[in-house]
Amino acid sequence: MKDIAIIGAGGFGRETAWLIQQLGGWNLIGFFDDNTNANTGFADIKILGDIDAVKKLATTTALVIAISNPGIRQQIAEKIGDGFYFPSLIHPSSSVGHPSNHIGNGVIVTAGVILTTHIYLGDFTIVNLATSIGHDCRLSKFTSIMPQCSISGNVTLGERCFVGAGARVLQSISLGSDCVVGAGAVVTKSFGDTAKLVGVPATEVS
Structure with a gap:
């Protein structure tokens, strides 16, 4: 299984951890958050450090930015820069797979979403x-x-x-x-x- 880490340990970060667990096939190594004392709500998933500490990871680690604020999400993506893999995570209960659809990098689609075509x-x-x-x-x-x-x-x-x-x-x-x-x-x-x-x-x- 490929290692993956979540940036953002707030409510949406925890929902994203659940999404990753539902998908399977990933080894969730932990969260990164500037509030390093935040309660992740998961006994077995810890905060590994602040967001600056992400750069210490091996670039083979996949990252997901689980922060709902669009501007902050962009700032973090630009701060981390190139070199890391940002997979798109799509909950298995969502219907998004028409071949005419384009799903970019780092996209998060949670449970029950419906995309039609194009x-x-x-x-x-x-x-x-x-x-x-x-x-x-x-x-x-x-x-x-x-x-x-x-x-x-x-x-x-x-x-x-x-x-x-x-x-x-x-x-x-x-x-x-x-x-x-x-x-x-x-x-x-x-x-x-x-x-x-x-x-x-x-x-x-x-």
Whole structure:
């Protein structure tokens, strides 16, 4: 089995540890987190050091960045740099395997996700529990989709977008980079970069 380590020992890090256990075939050696005293919730999986300590690992070790904040996830990926392998982890209960779909490096897809066809998931994208993504969607790198979202067909999300739990993005909408969609919002029109959207229908707030 190939060694793998998780960067981030918070709630999503623990969920990712469970995902790795469900997948099998990996030897999870531990977590890296700047809070080295964090409780991992697993008696047999320890924190191995802070994030800087990752660079001491053998480059044959696979890494997964299990942090929901898109900007922080990008900072860590760039800090670690090239040389490490970032596999994509897809829960076996998810349906993502159509050959027209593109899954980038370092992507995490948790349980119950449905992708249809001709979907692009950029590097280090997170798609969380029971989310559905329709045809021809493009999720740019470092985007985070929280649980039970619905992304309709032909939607484009720019880099580092964050879509809160239970939100809906309707068909053919485009959001620029660094947009935040609040939990439960329904996005009915396109917005540019850095939009913060809440409500039904979603409106921009400062």
